[in-house]
Amino acid sequence: MMIMLLTLVLIAGAAAAVYQFLGSSSEKAEGSEEKKTEELSAxxxxxxxxxxxxxxxxxxxxxxxxxxxxxxxxxxxxxxxxxxxxxxxxxxxxxxxxxxxxxxxxxxxxxxxxxxxxxxxxxxxxxxxxxxxxxxxxxxxxx
Incomplete structure (x- = not known):
């Protein structure tokens, strides 16, 4: 029982880490388009x-x-x-x-x-x- 609970906690933690990583990557991609425009000279x-x-x-x-x-x-x-x-x-x-x-x-x-x-x-x-x-x-x- 304890092993099963530990396995579920590890899987949930891994899923949260993957979600956090992928979420921040998409936010960076969206922000890079705006930043690209701001970095252009006139x-x-x-x-x-x-x-x-x-x-x-x-x-x-x-x-x-x-x-x-x-x-x-x-x-x-x-x-x-x-x-x-x-x-x-x-x-x-x-x-x-x-x-x-x-x-x-x-x-x-x-x-x-x-x-x-x-x-x-x-x-x-x-x-x-x-x-x-x-x-x-x-x-x-x-x-």
């Missing part, structure tokens, strides 16, 4: 960023519209070039996503951040040469 960041042209489109309900511009930061040079080549697809994605949002959905910094995250996810679905790390809203007027 020049390096500019080289990885593609600036979209101004766009005007309807918001949900068709009685309001938004005039906006975005800059998309890629994780590598090939991905930045791919963003330029996929400009028509990215414009389409943005038009479709904004058409689902009301002015209240993108109100304030929290709404803007949610919109940027959603656009990043959708654009990354079509990317093959890398990923978009961040979407920056560089202009926004809602009328």
């Amino acid at each position: 020049e390096e960041l500019r080289e990885l960023t593609w600036d979209m042209e101004e766009m005007t489109t309807n918001l949900k309900g068709n009685d309001r519209y938004i005039k906006t511009m975005f800059s998309l930061q890629a994780d590598n040079e090939k991905a930045r070039k791919e963003l330029e080549q996929r400009d028509y697809q990215i414009n389409n994605i943005i038009i479709h996503e904004l058409a689902q949002l009301s002015p209240e959905d993108i109100e304030g910094s929290e709404g803007t951040t949610k919109m940027e995250e959603r656009l990043k996810e959708k654009v990354n679905e079509v990317m093959t040469e890398g990923k978009v790390q961040r979407v920056y809203t560089t202009e926004r007027v809602i009328q």
Whole structure:
């Protein structure tokens, strides 16, 4: 009985150690992406960023519209070039996503951040040469 109890304690301890090790590794991996962006110089960041042209489109309900511009930061040079080549697809994605949002959905910094995250996810679905790390809203007027 004592041997069985000791074995269970050892197995539980080993499982806890493995979980702790794997959990901290994934947290480090998530944090490394943010740290990588923070470590880039302004020049390096500019080289990885593609600036979209101004766009005007309807918001949900068709009685309001938004005039906006975005800059998309890629994780590598090939991905930045791919963003330029996929400009028509990215414009389409943005038009479709904004058409689902009301002015209240993108109100304030929290709404803007949610919109940027959603656009990043959708654009990354079509990317093959890398990923978009961040979407920056560089202009926004809602009328």
